[in-house]
Amino acid sequence: MALIRCPECGGKVSNTAKSCPHCGYSIESVKNIEKISEEKEMEKKDKKRTILILLGIVVAIIVIILITDAMTVSYDEALDKASESHQQYEKTKQELDDLNNQLEENQERIDELEGN
Numbered sequence: 001m002a003l004i005r006c007p008e009c010g011g012k013v014s015n016t017a018k019s020c021p022h023c024g025y026s027i028e029s030v031k032n033i034e035k036i037s038e039e040k041e042m043e044k045k046d047k048k049r050t051i052l053i054l055l056g057i058v059v060a061i062i063v064i065i066l067i068t069d070a071m072t073v074s075y076d077e078a079l080d081k082a083s084e085s086h087q088q089y090e091k092t093k094q095e096l097d098d099l100n101n102q103l104e105e106n107q108e109r110i111d112e113l114e115g116n
């Protein structure tokens, strides 16, 4: 039980009363109006909640996209670095082979010179 204000005389009336004991104004209509405004308030809150949930979903999707993107980028970068390292390895190996060939050639020349 709560007290509401009579819109007609401004006196306090129990919300269970059908009419104002001071002026006889029908309280039912006031309660109906209050109920309607309460329902509207609930609807507004529901809308706000729906918007918040949608916003949350959108933010979550954005975060997931960003994380996935960051992971993909770092994976691609790692792949790039790995292939770069491999290329450098191949290059160094080639250079080493060249040096070995040169060394063999030089050794042959030395052998020839020593033989003469």
Ligand SMILES: [Zn+2]
Pocket (backbone or CB within 6 Å): 006, 007, 008, 009, 010, 011, 020, 021, 022, 023, 024, 025
């Ligand atoms: Zn009244």
